[in-house]
Amino acid sequence: MTEYLKDALRKAASFCAYQERTQQEVRERLNDWGVYGDDAEEVIAELIQQNYLNEERFAKSFAGGKFRVKGWGKRKIKQHLQQRGITGYNLEQAMKEIAPTDYRAALADLLDKKRRTLRDDNPLVVKQKLVRYALSKGYESDLIFSVLGGEE
Numbered sequence: 001m002t003e004y005l006k007d008a009l010r011k012a013a014s015f016c017a018y019q020e021r022t023q024q025e026v027r028e029r030l031n032d033w034g035v036y037g038d039d040a041e042e043v044i045a046e047l048i049q050q051n052y053l054n055e056e057r058f059a060k061s062f063a064g065g066k067f068r069v070k071g072w073g074k075r076k077i078k079q080h081l082q083q084r085g086i087t088g089y090n091l092e093q094a095m096k097e098i099a100p101t102d103y104r105a106a107l108a109d110l111l112d113k114k115r116r117t118l119r120d121d122n123p124l125v126v127k128q129k130l131v132r133y134a135l136s137k138g139y140e141s142d143l144i145f146s147v148l149g150g151e152e
Helices: 003-018 023-032 037-049 055-070 074-083 088-096 100-117 123-136 141-149
Strands: none
Touching: 003 023, 003 037, 023 037, 055 074, 055 088, 055 100, 074 088, 100 123, 100 141, 123 141
8 A cells, every 4th residue: 555545544544533434425535635446445445444434333323313313204314324325234224223112202202392382273284284394304104193193
């Protein structure tokens, strides 16, 4: 490995050590630094071997964090992971980070908090706003209606 690649590897390793990254993010950063093609792939392979770069670990931490901290639903999490180049096995593992009981409870909690902010006497309007809000957070419509259905 040339000195130029060793320097790129050092920079990329500190980039990955700061927070979990995807191969796509590292590849883009290497391109910004002028490292392309086979050289970039060599650096990425070395980062994977040294365990600085692990897409399964990234996907799990991303999914868990967005669910717990931001209250995102699975659809939104999945979409954002796919935009970051995460697919297949790693995507499935990330979705397993979210327990179904926690997922339903988080949606119910989210809807309760949102309901308290709504000032409307018409229950249909309130329900419509809650459904739209939960959909925007990435929850599945059948689950939303199931959670809201038990309240009428």
